[in-house]
Amino acid sequence: MKKWVCSTTERVPQHTCEEINKKIRNCTVCRIHFYLDADEDDLTDRIQELDEEWDTERVLETNAAMLITTTSLVGYLKTKCPCFLFTGAVGYCLLQHAVQGWCPSIPVIRRSGIRTAKEIQNEKTVMKLLRGDFMEGIGDPDEMLCMAEK
Structure with missing residues (x-):
């Protein structure tokens, strides 16, 4: 288990x-x-x-930072944009990875051979x-x- x-x-x-x-x-x-x-x-x-x-942490952090920056910028430029929900989801995934070592992008990163x-x-x-x-x-x-x- x-x-x-x-x-x-x-x-x-x-x-x-x-x-x-x-x-x-x-x-x-x-x-x-x-x-x-x-x-x-x-x-x-x-x-x-x-x-x-680059290790798994660096790849994950880079991807998350790009997603958060992009969705925050879109949310700032467009009012009433639900993209901030995506920013929250990315934050939740980072938290889950920090605690458990898994988030939805880890299998993709690992399949790419990132160590x-x-x-x-x-x-x-x-x-x-x-x-x-x-x-x-x-x-x-x-x-x-x-x-x-x-």
């Missing part, structure tokens, strides 16, 4: 069809496989690409492992945190 309020990092995958989650994971595994024999420069380039990849921040971070960690970032001696907690933040 799915919990109504899920953990922040698992809420989107828990409300995504398992088939889509597997497809996204398999694409990630294929990309990692491609980089297994890559040199340090290629791995660094891939890590930079991952830093710029969560955690899924992107997991690939980034593997790229760093392949590059040898974590082969340095472990010592000071501050140093370890700096390594993780690279």
Whole structure:
């Protein structure tokens, strides 16, 4: 049974069809496989690409902001326009996503292959492992945190 309020990092995958989650994971595994024999420069380039990849939250927020701005503008320009009801619906969907990790646009976003921040971070960690970032001696907690933040 799915919990109504899920953990922040698992809420989107828990409300995504398992088939889509597997497809996204398999694409990630294929990309990692491609980089297994890559040199340090290629791995660094891939890590930079991952830093710029949009996650589900960013896509959802952008779409919602565009819809709210557009309907608010139309509502301002036209009196007695019911488009503010649409603005309210978008706000409700954002609230539902914030609490549950699901809203009507999430299945579409996920089917498009958009990953969560955690899924992107997991690939980034593997790229760093392949590059040898974590082969340095472990010592000071501050140093370890700096390594993780690279």
